[in-house]
Amino acid sequence: MSPTTTALRAGLRRGLxxxxxTFTNFQDLWNYFFPTLVLLIAVFFMRGATVPGTDFSLGARTLPSALGMGLLFGGLLGLAQQLVVDREDGTLLRAKAIPNGMLGYLVGKLVLVSSVAMIGLVIQLTPGVFFLEGLRLGDPGAWLTLAWVVPLGLVATLPLGAMIGSLIENPRNMGLVVLPVMGLIAVSGIFYPINDLPGWLQGVAQVFPLYWLGLGMRSALLPADLAAVEISESWRHLEMVAVLGAWAVLGLALAPVLLRRMARRESGSRVAARREQAMQRVG
Structure with missing residues (x-):
């Protein structure tokens, strides 16, 4: 068995x-269920409102959009945070010391983060079925669309998370990433159609993966006539594949370079310095 195959198998086992x-850790379980509870409460109270120009529930329209947002949070922020924390506590340095250890480490994190993102999607979608009407869960076409939108969304966001995690050393600096993401949520049509926003804001939203992930999930789970309230009155699957594919290519090209640079710079002295800073913050 080749060293690479051994590392891949070790990474898969590590991820599982x-x-x-995570299912025995209260904090992890809280991170699974608390955001879901907040989202479901929000869409429950939004279910009586309607999408402008239609009689379709705004709550039912919001849930698929929020599922797309959850994929971005899981793929981008989830992996970035894992890398930042593991750099600070020395986990990355220990992985670096093992032959092909970084490969096994990254495979494990990809398995973990992707699985957590999928679990979050299921947890959020299942309760909504019982009090939101109009979702196309009984349509095989909906599941076919999900079958390519979800993997494409993860491939577009996971490398970005690896890039961000390789550049940020201090967990406290994650706010520098979270704040712009919150701004994108406001202009990406997650909670309300963006047709009435200025054209330049619509253009900004369409540059980034978040808008397209929300659109892709809506195209899978909402009736076809709801496309009328979208930009160009279409689900724009070709454009969606092009933009998310472009982000995937960019991330896959740059992430390995940045990760190798990060691994080369890791040393015992850097880990010790970060631990000292962490102790000072706690103290």
Whole structure:
């Protein structure tokens, strides 16, 4: 068996072990269910409002958009945070010391973060079925669309998360990423159609993956006539594939370079310095 194959298998086992351990950790379980509870409460109270120009529930329209947002949070912020924390506590340095250890480490994190994102999607979608009407869950076409939108969304966002995690050393600096993401949420049509926004804001939103992930999930789960309230009155699947594919290519090209640079710079002295800073913050 080749060293690469051994590293891949070790990474897969590592990811599954870490995933299993999340179900015994209260904080992880809280991170699964609290955002879901907040989202479901929000869409429950929005269910009586309607999408402008239609009689379709705004709550039912919001849930698929929020599922797309959850994929971005899981793929981008989830992996970035994992890398930042593991750099600070020395996990990355220990992985670097093992032959092909970084490959196994990254495979494990990809398995963990992707699985957590999928679990979050299921947790959020399932309760909404019981009090939101109009979702196309009984349509095989909806599941076919989900079958390519979700993997494409993860491929577009996971490398970006790896890039961000390789550039940020201090977990406290994650706010520098979260704040712009919150701004994108406001202009990406997650909670309300963006047709009435200025054209330049619509253009900004369409540059980034978040808008297209929300649109892709809406195209899968909402009736076809709801496309009329979207930009160009279409689900624009070709444009969606092009933009998300472009982000995937960019991330896959740059992430390995930045990750190798990060791994080369890791040393015992840097880990010790970060631990000292962390102790000072706690103290």
């Amino acid at each position: 072990i870490e995933l299993r351990s």
